[in-house]
Amino acid sequence: MPTEGKTSPPKKRRNAEVTRARILSVARAEFVANGFAGARIERIAATSGVNNNLIYHYFDSKEALYLAVIEQIYIDLRSYQKDTDLRALSPVDALRQLVISTYDHFVATPDMIRLMSVENIHNASHLKKSRRVKPLYRGLLDTLEDILDRGKADGSFRSDIDAIDLYLSISGLAYFFLSNQHTLSWLLDRKLVTRDRVSVRRKHVVDMVLTYVRKGSRRGT
Amino acid sequence: MPTEGKTSPPKKRRNAEVTRARILSVARAEFVANGFAGARIERIAATSGVNNNLIYHYFDSKEALYLAVIEQIYIDLRSYQKDTDLRALSPVDALRQLVISTYDHFVATPDMIRLMSVENIHNASHLKKSRRVKPLYRGLLDTLEDILDRGKADGSFRSDIDAIDLYLSISGLAYFFLSNQHTLSWLLDRKLVTRDRVSVRRKHVVDMVLTYVRKGSRRGT
DNA sequence: CAAGTAACTAAATGATTAGTTAATTATGGA
DNA sequence: TCCATAATTAACTAATCATTTAGTTACTTG
Numbered sequence: 001m002p003t004e005g006k007t008s009p010p011k012k013r014r015n016a017e018v019t020r021a022r023i024l025s026v027a028r029a030e031f032v033a034n035g036f037a038g039a040r041i042e043r044i045a046a047t048s049g050v051n052n053n054l055i056y057h058y059f060d061s062k063e064a065l066y067l068a069v070i071e072q073i074y075i076d077l078r079s080y081q082k083d084t085d086l087r088a089l090s091p092v093d094a095l096r097q098l099v100i101s102t103y104d105h106f107v108a109t110p111d112m113i114r115l116m117s118v119e120n121i122h123n124a125s126h127l128k129k130s131r132r133v134k135p136l137y138r139g140l141l142d143t144l145e146d147i148l149d150r151g152k153a154d155g156s157f158r159s160d161i162d163a164i165d166l167y168l169s170i171s172g173l174a175y176f177f178l179s180n181q182h183t184l185s186w187l188l189d190r191k192l193v194t195r196d197r198v199s200v201r202r203k204h205v206v207d208m209v210l211t212y213v214r215k216g217s218r219r220g221t
Numbered sequence: 222m223p224t225e226g227k228t229s230p231p232k233k234r235r236n237a238e239v240t241r242a243r244i245l246s247v248a249r250a251e252f253v254a255n256g257f258a259g260a261r262i263e264r265i266a267a268t269s270g271v272n273n274n275l276i277y278h279y280f281d282s283k284e285a286l287y288l289a290v291i292e293q294i295y296i297d298l299r300s301y302q303k304d305t306d307l308r309a310l311s312p313v314d315a316l317r318q319l320v321i322s323t324y325d326h327f328v329a330t331p332d333m334i335r336l337m338s339v340e341n342i343h344n345a346s347h348l349k350k351s352r353r354v355k356p357l358y359r360g361l362l363d364t365l366e367d368i369l370d371r372g373k374a375d376g377s378f379r380s381d382i383d384a385i386d387l388y389l390s391i392s393g394l395a396y397f398f399l400s401n402q403h404t405l406s407w408l409l410d411r412k413l414v415t416r417d418r419v420s421v422r423r424k425h426v427v428d429m430v431l432t433y434v435r436k437g438s439r440r441g442t
Numbered sequence: 443c444a445a446g447t448a449a450c451t452a453a454a455t456g457a458t459t460a461g462t463t464a465a466t467t468a469t470g471g472a
Numbered sequence: 473t474c475c476a477t478a479a480t481t482a483a484c485t486a487a488t489c490a491t492t493t494a495g496t497t498a499c500t501t502g
Contacts, residue, residue: 034258035256035257035258035259035342036259037256037258038258038259074404074408116401116404117338117341117342117401119403119404120338120401120402120403120404121335121338122403123403124403124404124407127407128407134407134408137408137409141409162421162425164411165421165425167409168398168405168413168422169394169425169426169429171397171401172393172394172396172398173390173393174393175393176389176392176393177389177393179338179341179400180337180338180392180396181341182340182341182345183295183337183340183341183348184389186345186348186349187354187355187358187361188358188361188362188385190385192385192389200383200386201386201389204383205390207433208390211433212428212429
């Protein structure tokens, strides 16, 4: 156990993995706070407690660093889904579970919302360069389609539901009030992300989705 | 009527309003394409066909120019609503009209979607400095609340609908698939903003909202 | 038509920034 | 213990960028 030197310069422990991870984590916060163009390499280095150039040692460029952050986000986003086995549940329960976990995941991970917005402002140009992410999303709609098929078969769901639209709706219902909370709460004069509001809205979103899919719901002609 | 000089340097017509408007319009496109930090004053000047400094003549700073753009957007956003008099329609028709006009307006104005995202990435910090915008949004929810009240009174709507949540949902359903179209269409391998898809989704969104509000819709317990 | 004012340009400035080059220092294995 | 290698720093560079200073040129009004 090395005694802490009191006057001599403290010998710095080296650990590539830890340092790299620290840079990545600080970078994530920086991109979340400032977007791609607004992010500063110098600030990332300073906050990480490393030299500027170490960033270029572990990542090749600002863009590559950003891509690493974005990849992490989209890998995360995809993997939350696989946690629960929705195929074991009844169609209604499975769909409810899907909505809830999407909603909760968005609420719990503000960085994700933010970085999704940032990347879309860049027309997904960085994400498209990733070879790791796209394959993960093969079959994303399959889970949902399976639930819908089962629900249609057992008569609990109406028969004209489009999986893509439903997916976009579930995501949109959970995403928008978070992504745009700052302008919205200013314009509407209401806090939108208090504990209470989040929980009320959660119920609302689940309600809206399940009411929509149920067979026998009167159509909104 | 001045003859166009063929060899002599063309006398430049001066028109403050036109020039200012041209700069503003070019700036909007620049901020849409690059966000705030990514936008370049030099590029705006060049595209506008004016000198760098003229931008500072009409607007005080990059930030003030950006704010002018943002203000325009949020003033637009608010004014579309007032076009139709929803109070004259039945609750169902009024709500349908509101959903449709929100959806169509978002689809028709991609700049708006983009700039709303950009401003939220900055935590609405610029918008909050505007004194012109906020007052316009007083009573935004009143129209919706009026429709809901009438619908509850005449028995066509269920009684537990929250106006804020419904507003957030309508907006979210119309906003998300547009704002995030670039990552989504890449990940899902589907174009999302073709003429057909937009029209199918329009029906879906209207359907979802109207189905939700109708009395007698089975709840999504 | 003169002269003030507003529209507009040319050219610099100084601060910032992503990225580089050349070293130094710790660490683990021979 | 010495050495190769990887981790890390120091110092620099070349380019970029918002903003300024110092003008010039057209328009308008008395």
